[in-house]
Each structure stands twice: as C-alpha cells, then as structure tokens.
Amino acid sequence: xxxxxxxxxxxxxxxxxxxxxxxxxxxxxxxxxxxxxxxxxxxxxxxxxxxxxxxxxxxxxxxxxxxxxxxxxxxxxxxxxxxxxxxxxxxxxxxxxxxxxxxxxxxxxxxxxxxxxxxxxxxxxxxxxxxxxxxxxxxxxxxxxxxxxxxxxxxxxxxxxxxxxxxxxxxxxxxxxxxxxxxxxxxxxxxxxxxxxxxxxxxxxxxxxxxxxxxxxxxxxxxxxxxxxxxxxxxxxxxxxxxxxxxxxxxxxxxxxxxxxxxxxxxxxxxxxxxxxxxxxxxxxxx
Amino acid sequence: xxxxxxxxxxxxxxxxxxxxxxxxxxxxxxxxxxxxxxxxxxxxxxxxxxxxxxxxxxxxxxxxxxxxxxxxxxxxxxxxxxxxxxxxxxxxxxxxxxxxxxxxxxxxxxxxxxxxxxxxxxxxxxxxxxxxxxxxxxxxxxxxxxxxxxxxxxxxxxxxxxxxxxxxxxxxxxxxxxxxxxxxxxxxxxxxxxxxxxxxxxxxxxxxxxxxxxxxxxxxxxxxxxxxxxxxxxxxxxxxxxxxxxxxxxxxxxxxxxxxxxxx
Numbered sequence: 001x002x003x004x005x006x007x008x009x010x011x012x013x014x015x016x017x018x019x020x021x022x023x024x025x026x027x028x029x030x031x032x033x034x035x036x037x038x039x040x041x042x043x044x045x046x047x048x049x050x051x052x053x054x055x056x057x058x059x060x061x062x063x064x065x066x067x068x069x070x071x072x073x074x075x076x077x078x079x080x081x082x083x084x085x086x087x088x089x090x091x092x093x094x095x096x097x098x099x100x101x102x103x104x105x106x107x108x109x110x111x112x113x114x115x116x117x118x119x120x121x122x123x124x125x126x127x128x129x130x131x132x133x134x135x136x137x138x139x140x141x142x143x144x145x146x147x148x149x150x151x152x153x154x155x156x157x158x159x160x161x162x163x164x165x166x167x168x169x170x171x172x173x174x175x176x177x178x179x180x181x182x183x184x185x186x187x188x189x190x191x192x193x194x195x196x197x198x199x200x201x202x203x204x205x206x207x208x209x210x211x212x213x214x215x216x217x218x219x220x221x222x223x224x225x226x227x228x229x230x231x232x233x234x235x236x237x238x239x240x241x242x243x244x245x246x247x248x249x250x251x252x253x254x255x256x257x258x259x260x261x262x263x264x265x266x267x268x269x270x271x272x273x274x275x276x277x278x279x280x281x282x283x284x285x286x287x
Numbered sequence: 288x289x290x291x292x293x294x295x296x297x298x299x300x301x302x303x304x305x306x307x308x309x310x311x312x313x314x315x316x317x318x319x320x321x322x323x324x325x326x327x328x329x330x331x332x333x334x335x336x337x338x339x340x341x342x343x344x345x346x347x348x349x350x351x352x353x354x355x356x357x358x359x360x361x362x363x364x365x366x367x368x369x370x371x372x373x374x375x376x377x378x379x380x381x382x383x384x385x386x387x388x389x390x391x392x393x394x395x396x397x398x399x400x401x402x403x404x405x406x407x408x409x410x411x412x413x414x415x416x417x418x419x420x421x422x423x424x425x426x427x428x429x430x431x432x433x434x435x436x437x438x439x440x441x442x443x444x445x446x447x448x449x450x451x452x453x454x455x456x457x458x459x460x461x462x463x464x465x466x467x468x469x470x471x472x473x474x475x476x477x478x479x480x481x482x483x484x485x486x487x488x489x490x491x492x493x494x495x496x497x498x499x500x501x502x503x504x505x506x507x508x509x510x511x512x513x514x515x516x517x518x519x520x521x522x523x524x525x526x527x528x529x530x531x532x533x534x535x536x537x538x539x540x541x542x543x544x545x546x547x548x549x550x551x
Contacts, residue, residue: 013551055371057550079373089364091294093301105290106372134301147368 291382353442
C-alpha cells in the first residue's frame with residue numbers, strides 16, 4: 001500500500017471572464033511508505049492546489065487519490081495524516097497549549113497521552129515558555145512552529161506539509177529539516193511542497209517538479225545529483241613536487257588518471273563538480 | 288463536535304464584541320428608577336423594560352456573533368487548519384451552531400436572573416395590580432431565547448453562502464425585521480378586503496416569502512408576562528415544533544452548502 005497514491009488528478013477553476021484555469025492537469029504520483037518526497041515548483045505551479053485536494057479542502061475536478069489506502073476527503077484519510085497548511089493560522093484567542101489539546105481531542109487521543117505529547121511537542125518546538133500566551137501575540141515563526149507541533153502531535157504515518165520552512169529563521173529551518181530527517185529514520189512518510197531547492201536536496205529521497213499544473217520531472221535526489229555531474233576537479237602533485245588542480249570532463253577522467261599515473265604524479269583528490277538541485281529545477285521549469 | 292462547541296464558547300467569551308455588548312447589561316441597574324418615573328403600572332413597566340433589554344442584547348449577540356463566527360474563521364483562514372482535521376464539515380458547522388446556541392442560553396439565564404431581580408425589587412416597592420406570574424416571565428424569556436437561536440441559524444446559513452461580512456449581518460437583520468410582520472402581511476393578503484387591491488402576482492410571492500422567511504411572531508410572549516395572561520398551551524407547543532423544524536431545515540441547508548464549499 002502506498003502512503004499516498006494520486007491517479008490522474010486534475011483541478012480547474014473558473015477564472016476572470018469565466019475563463020477556465022487548469023490548476024492541475026492529470027497528476028499521477030505515488031509515495032512509498034517511509035519515503036520523504038519533495039514537491040518542487042515555482043509559485044502558482046499547482047503545489048498547494050494538489051495539497052488542498054488531498055486534504056479535502058477543495059474537490060478535484062477529475063481523478064482519484066488515496067491516503068494510506070483511504071479515499072481523499074474522508075474523515076478516515078485525515079485521521080492518518082498530519083497536515084500543515086501554507087502560512088498556517090490558528091484560533092488566535094487560544095494559547096498554543098489549548099490549541100494542541102483541542103487538536104488532540106479531535107484525534108481522539110487519550111487524556112494522559114495527549115498531556116504527555118503536548119508537553120513533548122511544546123518543548124521540541126521551543127514553545128514551552130509561551131505555551132500559556134494567546135497565539136495572537138505570537139510571531140509568524142512561532143505560529144509556524146505551533147503548526148508543526150499539531151502535525152507531530154498524534155504521530156501519524158504520513159505528513160503533508162505545505163511550505164513547512166516558510167517564515168522560519170535559519171535556526172527554525174534547521175529544526176524543521178532535523179525533524180523531517182528524524183521522521184525518515186522512524187519510517188514515516190513525508191510529502192512536502194517547497195520552492196527552495198536546498199531543502200529538497202538535503203532531506204528528500206525523491207523529488208517531483210511541477211509547473212503550470214503538470215508534473216514535469218520525477219526522480220530520486222541521488223539520481224538527479226549523479227546525472228548532474230559535469231566533470232571532476234582533480235588535485236595532483238607532480239614528480240617535481242608541484243601541486244596542480246585540473247578540471248576534467250566525465251569522458252576524459254579515465255585517460256587523465258592513466259596519464260597522471262604514468263607520469264608518476266600523486267593524485268591527491270578527485271571531486272565531482274555538479275549542477276545542484278537548483279540548476280536542475282531551473283532547467284526543468286525553463287523547458 | 289464537543290471540541291468545536293468548547294472552542295466556540297472560548298472564542299465568544301474572549302471576543303471584544305461580546306464584551307462590548309454585555310456592557311449593555313449595566314442598563315438593568317437603571318430599570319427600577321426609569322420605571323418609577325411612571326405614575327402607575329411601575330412593575331408592568333419594569334417587566335417591559337427588562338424583557339426589551341434582554342431581547343435587544345440577545346438580538347445583537349445573535350446577529351453579530353452568529354454572522355461573524357463562520358465568516359471570521361474563513362476570513363482569517365482558521366478553517367484551513369480545522370476542516371483538514373479528522374472532523375466532518377457538518378460536525379464543524381453544527382458544533383459552531385450548538386456552541387452559539389449554548390452561549391445564547393447561558394446569556395439568557397444570566398440576563399433573565401438579573402431581570403427577575405430588578406422586577407422583584409420594583410414589585411416590592413410598587414406592588415402591582417395583578418400579581419407577577421414568574422412562570423410566564425420565564426416562558427417569555429425562554430421563547431425569546433429560542434427566537435434568537437433560530438436567528439443564529441439564519442446567520443450561519445447566510446455565512447455559508449457568502450464570502451463577505453455584509454450578507455450574513457444585513458441578511459440576518461432583514462430576516463429579523465421581516466419575521467415580525469410576515470404573519471400580518473400574509474393574513475392581510477389572504478383576507479377578503481385584499482382581493483380587490485392585491486395583484487394576482489403579489490399573493491403567491493407573499494405566500495412564498497411567508498413560508499420561506501422565519502415567522503417569529505409566535506415567540507413573543509411579552510404581553511403574557513407583563514399582564515399575567517396565561518399563554519395558549521397548544522400555541523406554545525406549535526411554536527416549539529416550528530422552532531425545531533425550521534432550525535433543522537436551516538442547519539440542513541447550511542451543512543449541505545458548507546459541505547460543498549471550496550476552501551481556496
């Protein structure tokens with residue numbers, strides 16, 4: 001069973017002057033259990049539309065999808081997922097603690113477990129000192145962390161996060177990345193959208209690039225980075241003791257090494273020079 | 288749904304609109320002195336003023352809290368976080384309704400108690416011609432409560448179809464104003480006198496509006512409470528049945544519309 005399985009899902013909206021806007025066009029995507037998947041795309045690409053369809057906030061015009069085997073839009077599917085909306089907003093008259101207790105109640109968590117998990121989450125996300133204060137006094141980053149706390153609270157098997165790092169300072173971003181890495185270690189599935197390629201490169205197993213409602217690329221991060229190798233930077237020390245650094249293309253590497261050995265040079269270091277995820281993303285989107 | 292009811296109540300009690308409206312309850316303190324300005328029927332006047340003040344506060348609360356509750360959630364994007372939790376949209380909406388209804392009941396109890404205290408003081412100082420029948424007074428407050436709960440239902444229904452603040456607020460106020468006269472207009476249009484003056488198109492329109500708009504005339508038991516007149520029991524039963532049926536239709540419509548609404 002896939003953690004997330006999307007089959008030919010599409011969504012169209014009526015735009016200005018009754019013009020039909022295809023926000024999502026026949027998306028096919030499956031996320032394995034235990035996989036961290038990065039959904040990459042520029043602003044307005046269809047990332048949030050996909051996520052809103054998955055969470056039952058909007059209904060897809062066509063196609064189907066399941067979350068842990070349950071059809072999207074059902075209460076059962078939402079029971080099995082932790083969802084963080086983009087720029088989350090929570091009842092600002094409640095404190096973070098009250099909100100987490102409210103969320104836990106909806107997830108039907110036992111009182112003892114809820115109290116323990118609430119404390120753990122508030123401490124993990126550095127909200128413990130502010131737990132009693134109404135959220136109307138929180139900064140954007142703090143609200144985002146409350147969002148993450150409510151996502152992690154009931155320890156689901158699948159996490160759907162819409163731009164989880166937006167609004168966070170570098171420390172907050174590092175915290176979120178560590179949380180995602182930790183979830184991966186614990187065999188949880190994570191589907192998160194972002195337009196920041198660095199986030200994807202560091203934490204994801206696979207990546208999908210979406211633009212104008214169409215999935216343009218779907219590949220593993222390792223494969224993309226491997227494919228992106230343009231050549232190698234080789235550091236050698238000659239017989240005379242001189243240190244040299246050369247750039248060698250992929251095809252010339254073998255010959256270069258053989259020549260260096262035959263000339264009794266010492267090969268100090270071979271380092272691949274590659275296009276990063278950002279270059280890959282820009283190349284796909286520009287097509 | 289219980290969690291939503293709790294959240295609704297917390298939200299109202301911490302809302303400045305509620306706190307502002309409840310300041311009006313201070314006016315209860317002035318009722319004995321205002322009633323004593325009358326040369327006679329001081330107790331009757333204190334009952335009238337008390338019931339009117341309760342009614343006015345409940346009207347403001349039901350219109351503003353009922354009409355803004357759902358709208359505020361959508362406007363401030365709270366619904367994204369809540370509707371994506373494992374709770375059905377109907378449970379969310381009904382939770383909101385029952386939360387607001389419970390709040391209206393609690394407010395009526397508090398205001399009713401304050402009103403009864405004021406009337407007791409007035410009747411002690413200026414004994415009335417007819418003894419105050421407390422049961423009728425409680426009935427009048429109870430039916431006023433039902434009336435405003437029904438109005439909350441109207442406000443919620445209008446909130447589900449609208450993206451702006453204006454339709455729920457002004458729609459509810461219009462529905463409230465119309466609800467007081469629908470019965471009289473309907474009876475006039477169907478009377479023999481109206482046959483010659485009312486156009487054939489007007490009569491079915493009035494009939495349609497009569498059934499469509501809430502008829503709140505039956506909920507007004509103020510006269511019974513003021514003059515200690517026993518209310519018609521079958522009429523009361525019919526009003527309760529009307530309240531249940533009309534509220535059920537309103538909330539049924541609201542949940543249907545809200546269930547299909549897209550949270551863009």
